[in-house]
Amino acid sequence: MSRRLLFLPTALMLALSPTLVKAGEGRADDYSALAQQETRLATIGYRLTTASAGWCPEVTPQPGWILGDLRQFKPGERAAASGTYGVGDGAFVAAVVPGSPADRAGLTRGTRIAAINGDAIAPSDTGPTIRIDTAIVKLYTIDPTAAWTVTDSAGRLYPMAPAPGCASAFRVELSGAQAAANGILVRVTLKLARSIADDSELAAVVAHELAHNILRHRERLGKDRSAARVRATELEADRLAVWLMADAGYDPAAAVRFWNRHKRPLVRAASHPPRGERIAAIEAEIAAMRAARAAGPARRPPLIDALPPLE
């Protein structure tokens, strides 16, 4: 397993784009729905990242959690949100994946994270997600094959077992683009997650966004985001998602079912390939993957080792 640190942690912080403040109705129901979808996304993300750790170019510890912060909510909504997540100022555990290192260490929803490996998560400014992002960046500095620790706000120490996974965190948003990836984070809106009842179809959407991160599309596109180049990255992400899905035990054809049902693109842009083209690319990749894996069960996705230049 290789571990390639492409960025220094400080550069990673800069790569994080500002996150919209969660804007909900402010009812307790909204937050329990949010927490439910966070657990679902955390589980899908944990499965996808850890199952493909063997070929991902960059691997980090995957705790099996989604982190939250009451600062993500508007001031008037924080009281309602704290009913679900607990009170207190600091980054907290919003969702835990059953059986993950976070679960086995005894972390539960609402546990406030004060330090990772003894390094304090300081409230460096008042940004809505700065403390969560600090925690994500700290994970990038930890050897993914080594045990590590979490300290909660009461000083209790949680021993975390190693669980290497493709480098990415996950977050459910109440507003913004339906699904997006910014290099180290995959975001899905609550509305989109709730609209996809089938876990393998949601996994298809998440795997596509995760593939953008693994393939460093944000970095590779740079400032030249011409339609042709963006289309190329979309098809690459569709193709790599097939391997992520299969490794994690999801049916890769769920992506085809999703696109057949979801007629409109998630991002309404002329630069996105037409649905038919995407479905054809996914079906061709499924066939190619099955042939490759029949010849060698541990075959890596060819895209990882021979990335074609973006035209």
Ligand SMILES: [Zn+2]
């Ligand atoms: Zn995409």
